[in-house]
Amino acid sequence: MSSTVPIAGSNITAPTPQNTPLNHAPIATGLSRPTVPDITEDKEEDNDDDEDAAALHAQALAMVQGKLAGLIGRSSGYLESLPVEVKLSVEGLKGIQVKYQELQNQYKRECLELDKKYLALQKPLYERREAIINGSEKPTPEEIAAGEQQSQKDDEDYTPLAKDDKVPSAIPEFWLTALRNHIGLAEIITERDEAALKHLIDIRLSYLNGDEKEYENKPGFKITFVFSPNEFFENEILEKSYLYQDEVGYSGDFVYYKAIGTEIKWKEDKDLTKEYEIKKQRNKNTNRTRLVRKARPTESFFNFFNPPIPPSEEDLESGKYDEDELDDMEEKFQVDYQIGEDLKEKIIPRAIDYFTGKALEYEAMDEDEDDDYDDIDDEDDDGQFDDDSESEVELAPRRRGPPKGRGGAPANAANVNPEECKQQ
């Protein structure tokens, strides 16, 4: 909280090469993105002992095999037809692949260590940011100059502030404003939530050590929300932890295991995750009426601290949930993990850009963002086989970014030139 971070003006004006053409295309696969299997898929696998499901499964499989055989030009009997001598070598390669997977596990652990190392390097910057936001420290003239230089890069019409004798002050509602500028979070923060989120004074990232009993000794990360004393709840800190499975998945990425949230100690009648209904009741004997208050769950940002619980394997096997329920759960997990990931990767690292709205410009250009939050009606057209396989364009990836003509520039960041930002 007390460290100061002098910003050397000379560093920032250092010229960077401008030989970066405007025009390239994005890549969607990530090296270190955690992944996880699909509930409904797994359910079907689990139901294989159920005869109907097995029959359906076999039928579907035959269809897929037919389609793939046509697509990939190798009949499904190709492997089986190889002579034993060749098959032995194939098994040998599979054995080597096991070794590869062990290395990959080791690699991801080292990546995590590197992430931890850089989090430690970033910490003084985060602490300085917190102190300036809360007004306990003032930005230095050098920091302000570096910021204004960046503002001018982003917007050539930017007018430097008249400093005079003005003393920099705290930034009220910084985190509420930043969170509301994240498209996903904006949708779950209700008007009622805002009064509580005005007390949010910092959001911090930390990594799990992999040896903490309360986190089942899993690797993962934790988001800590720090609040000033408020009328809504007793907690000063609300935490949300995301746990990974011990082993990396097939694709070489960590796989999510589960999320854990702090139980919120709501003050009386202040639970924002509940709505109260007043109902009239009539006493059958006395015939007198009375008013009864009933609580029911309602939408709120604070449900984030009560994450969905993965169904048990037994419940999945017994078919306790129908497909719609499983789809619903899957969506909830996706949203919950995505918000955690965005807090870790985007909002905590670039909070100032969410506060000003600058980050939104890049959101609009971010393919992933589009794909993560898609039209609900759009569920049926995501087959992996192209309907239009005879088209000139052999592979037509989804078009990125906002539709033509929108320009991609959001409120508060109208004249930012994204190319210039790259040079910072």
Added chain:
Amino acid sequence: MSSTVPIAGSNITAPTPQNTPLNHAPIATGLSRPTVPDITEDKEEDNDDDEDAAALHAQALAMVQGKLAGLIGRSSGYLESLPVEVKLSVEGLKGIQVKYQELQNQYKRECLELDKKYLALQKPLYERREAIINGSEKPTPEEIAAGEQQSQKDDEDYTPLAKDDKVPSAIPEFWLTALRNHIGLAEIITERDEAALKHLIDIRLSYLNGDEKEYENKPGFKITFVFSPNEFFENEILEKSYLYQDEVGYSGDFVYYKAIGTEIKWKEDKDLTKEYEIKKQRNKNTNRTRLVRKARPTESFFNFFNPPIPPSEEDLESGKYDEDELDDMEEKFQVDYQIGEDLKEKIIPRAIDYFTGKALEYEAMDEDEDDDYDDIDDEDDDGQFDDDSESEVELAPRRRGPPKGRGGAPANAANVNPEECKQQ
């Protein structure tokens, strides 16, 4: 080429914890995925001096601002309305963010070093693989045992091979088969290409040092295709290099700069990227006809070594290309970078699984894959604003994986249980 990699059987049978529930959701953002801006977007930015375009731009911007203001609950005048004292602190935070971005650049460089370190650790495995595929070395009984153990994990009905006195032999057409099992590559490999790709004997990954003049001193990576002597071209090696820009982009990832491919020295009449048409020509004077052969470009895998060239900034500014042409270019870049990325991240690391088809099962479960290769007709529905914002599910990410009932199991890998593979 001569290193042997004994696989310790005891390592593979070591029990791994089974407390990994089936049901979680995927995350789409990646830490180290290179990104790049959008041609059409940039073109619009560049055209701002053109009056018509500017008017259109302003109009579109107003629309977006209105939509965003409604969505995010802050009018676009919010920042401007802050007192100077607060604005000074905001500029201070921007100054701190510049420092953060410098750290991020450093971080990505270290990630790249870590990738290089692990590539060196993987190299003996890759060399051993190559030797077994080409038959110059035989897999050890331990390697075969480890492979068969994995096969049994993947498919409980797997029957161990009868070894008897059989001597393991080379695996013919290994790489052609592997490439044809990648959905994207299967679409660009023509029947004519197959005869040449039968001579493909290895695919290797290396990293650019960032100080090679032929690669403009850029960081990046190179895919090397090694061929046995063949009737099609003189080259023994075909290379495709992907160059990154020097600075990481706004999101903290490397940004693609361009791709460079080896010029193929085709033997006479063997150019697979050309099709020859025979045309009759009549001599106006003599009235005699003759046959003339005309070459025209045709689809071929080998066009991969002649990557699209980014349009110059001047051509973009002068409006040389219309929007359809720019869309077309953008698609070509996307396909080209995506295939490079898949070779680096998936096919080279897990070639045996592409050969057997096992990798396809995971492709089907891979959200990115679905999103990368989407229906061509689907271009208009990728708006980032949900049509159904009053729905119960506040954020409904795209449903992953194959449609229900398909089961997700591909040819050649029918009974693989994805959960078991995770434990390897």
